[in-house]
Amino acid sequence: MPQFFLNKRLIFLLVSIIILVALIGFSLRDRERLTWPEKFVKDTTGWVTSLVSSPTHYVAGFFENLEDLQITYNENKELKKRLDKLASLEAQVHLLDEENKELRDILDKKESLRDFDPIQASVVARNPDRWHEMIIINKGEINGIKENMPVITSKGLVGKVKSISQFTSTVQLLSTMDPKYRISAIVQADKEVYGLVEGYDEESELLLIKTIPYDAKIKKGQNVITSGLGGIFPEGLVIGKVVEVVPDQYGLNQTAYVKPGANFYDLENVMVINRKMVQPDLSEMVDDEEEEL
Amino acid sequence: MIRFLPFAIFILLFILESLFVELFPVRFLTDGHILVPRFLLAGILLLTIYGTKKQGIWYGLLFGLTFDIVYTEVIGIYLFMFPLTAYFVSKLMKILQTNIIISTLVVLLGIAVLEVLVYEMNYLIHITGMPFLQFVNLRLLPTLIINFIFLIIFVYPLKKQFEKISEQIA
Numbered sequence: 001m002p003q004f005f006l007n008k009r010l011i012f013l014l015v016s017i018i019i020l021v022a023l024i025g026f027s028l029r030d031r032e033r034l035t036w037p038e039k040f041v042k043d044t045t046g047w048v049t050s051l052v053s054s055p056t057h058y059v060a061g062f063f064e065n066l067e068d069l070q071i072t073y074n075e076n077k078e079l080k081k082r083l084d085k086l087a088s089l090e091a092q093v094h095l096l097d098e099e100n101k102e103l104r105d106i107l108d109k110k111e112s113l114r115d116f117d118p119i120q121a122s123v124v125a126r127n128p129d130r131w132h133e134m135i136i137i138n139k140g141e142i143n144g145i146k147e148n149m150p151v152i153t154s155k156g157l158v159g160k161v162k163s164i165s166q167f168t169s170t171v172q173l174l175s176t177m178d179p180k181y182r183i184s185a186i187v188q189a190d191k192e193v194y195g196l197v198e199g200y201d202e203e204s205e206l207l208l209i210k211t212i213p214y215d216a217k218i219k220k221g222q223n224v225i226t227s228g229l230g231g232i233f234p235e236g237l238v239i240g241k242v243v244e245v246v247p248d249q250y251g252l253n254q255t256a257y258v259k260p261g262a263n264f265y266d267l268e269n270v271m272v273i274n275r276k277m278v279q280p281d282l283s284e285m286v287d288d289e290e291e292e293l
Numbered sequence: 294m295i296r297f298l299p300f301a302i303f304i305l306l307f308i309l310e311s312l313f314v315e316l317f318p319v320r321f322l323t324d325g326h327i328l329v330p331r332f333l334l335a336g337i338l339l340l341t342i343y344g345t346k347k348q349g350i351w352y353g354l355l356f357g358l359t360f361d362i363v364y365t366e367v368i369g370i371y372l373f374m375f376p377l378t379a380y381f382v383s384k385l386m387k388i389l390q391t392n393i394i395i396s397t398l399v400v401l402l403g404i405a406v407l408e409v410l411v412y413e414m415n416y417l418i419h420i421t422g423m424p425f426l427q428f429v430n431l432r433l434l435p436t437l438i439i440n441f442i443f444l445i446i447f448v449y450p451l452k453k454q455f456e457k458i459s460e461q462i463a
Contacts, residue, residue, distance in 0.1 A: 016373065023369035028418060034366075041362045045307075052308045053315070060316050127364040128310035129371075130327050130432075131415050134364065163366060170366065177421050202327070202423070202431065267315070 032147065039165035046136055046168035050124045057122075057268060115276040116234045118152075119143060123267050124168065133159075133173040135267060140167040148232045150273045156238035156261025157183075157226065158270060169272075174207060174239075175200045175264045184230040185209055185239055187256065188223045189216065195256065197239065206243055206257040214254055218245045224258050234275045295461050298454060299340055299348065303356055306333045311364075326435040331404045332443055333360070336451060337375060338382050338400045342391060343455035346383040353379045370414055377410075378403045393452065397444050404440050408433055 034042070104112075121139040139145055141164050149161045151171045159173040172181065174197070183197040187209070195212040209224065222242045228235030240260040248255050313330040333356060341349025353375035360371045382403045389395050412428050415421045423431075 020369045020373045023372070024367060024414075024418065027366060027368045038362050038368075041359060045359065045363045048304065049308050049311065053312060056312055056316070123315065125308075125311040125363070126315045128314050128330050129360075129365065129411065130314070130329055131411070131420055132365050132367070134366075136363070203427070 034163050034165060042136070042165040042170070043140075043167050046124055046138065046165075049136070050138055053124055054122075061268075112235070114228070114235045117274045117276065118271040119145060119274060120269065121272055122269050126267075131177075133176040133264070134162065135159075135171050135173065135270075136168050137171055137270060137272070138168060139272065140164050140169050142166060144274065145169050145272055146274075149275075150226070150233045150237060151270050152237055152273060153262045153267065153270055155263065156240060157233075158262045158264060158267065160232070161272060171270070173264050174260060175202075175205075177202075182230075183233060183239075184227045185224050186227045187212070187216075187218050187242060188225065189218050191216075193218060194227060194229075197258075201257070204257070205259075207240060207260055209256040209258055210248065210253065212245075212254040212256055214247065214252060216254065218242055218254070218256055220244065224256075232275065234273060237273070295458055298458055299336075299344070299352060302451070302454065303333060303336055303352060306336045307356065307359070326430075327432045328439045329408070329432065329436040330443070331407065331436065331440050332447075334375060334378065334404060334407060335400050335440060335444060335447075337379055338403045339396070339448065339451045340455050341379045341383050342386055342396045342399070343452050344459045346379070349379040349383065350376045367418070367420075370411060374407050374410055378407050381406065393448060396452075397441075397448050400444060400448075401437060401441060405433065405437060408436055 119139055121137040121143075123135050124138050125136040127134040137151075145161060145164055147161055147164060150157060151159050151161060157174060159171045159176070162170045162172040164170075172178065174181075174183075177200065181198075185195050185197050187193040187195060193212055193216040195209040197207055198210045199208045200206070201208060212218065220242055224239040224242060226233045226235060226237040226239060238261045240258040242256050243259050244257040246255055246257075247253075310330045310332050313332070314328075317328070337349055337353050337356065340352060354372065357371040357373070357375035358368070360375075361368045365371070382399055385399055385402075386396070389399065412421070412423075412425075412432070416423070
């Protein structure tokens, strides 16, 4: 037994395992903010990375443009076809917009779950170990970004802000496996169906929407948008299109497989969304008695 | 000055990894497979082999911590794993002879060990729910292939640099 304790290397290993577990425990608990050394490291590396990444993106963009040129002819044909429909659609949208505003004025309802201010940002870095799907963007606290703000591209929702530092912030993508990561969504069927975006299937690259009532009728190709009910995300951000619907394990609910509208790989420019409607304070929603549990 | 050359090389590799996942045309080549660049670890392991063990472990600690803070936000996993793999490789190199083919294979083995251990840890703290076989097919094998290609290209220049450094210091 004394010999066991004399083995320096073993003691060292045990101590470092204890430190490891403590550190992981520290970073996994629900912490609202990063500590200042972490912020400092993030800002520094973010700055150094952006020095390299912006010129590389520029060069890569050039090659992408070349690629685009090759398919221009076919694309143009397709676009012309769609353009004819666009004019009538635009007129219709305008009309509806006006009507909506008028009706709102009559009701004296100024704020909507839909209103938001976008903040433009570019991607500086991406997590190379693909367990935690995260990207780092070049806007931070001083640009008015806060934790949990949703992040979109022109094609749809990509994720939400996980943590912020002074000049950069980290965005957790929708394709992450984090079980705590849920978004309230609406499937635009004949009657709106509510569900939660929960998880991502890595093999088929589809999002899972669970807890859809068993009798809801959902078809392939229907749009999925955010519902605005989670308190953080505004209403009406595009998530994707339904690909498949299957009953869940016990047949009580349905699970929809959704093809995300945004591409999680070619991210370069994103928008962080600041919802205008006041966000409910969490402490107001929780009773004191429950907190003690 | 030359003392800090590995530091500069590792910073470059650190950025290169992130650029690689950003710009590599994943969709066309890999239907569902996940390629993880482990260039930084490859660099650190090569420093352990051609430089000194001590250097390898200290750089492993430093860059493991940075990697954790910047990319994963779970502090501890890479901070622990990078030095551990470096230590493991240095022990292994005592038995084997140091030629360029063997060191390439040993570095690949180190990367495989790291991938499996990190997978086990993430499985333990519920960051992933991937079954082991799926992990091997979807992640481990493609990762080893891409890092092998990286090593074929970069093992010789890195070896040259690190040997020069250890000569200068000694």
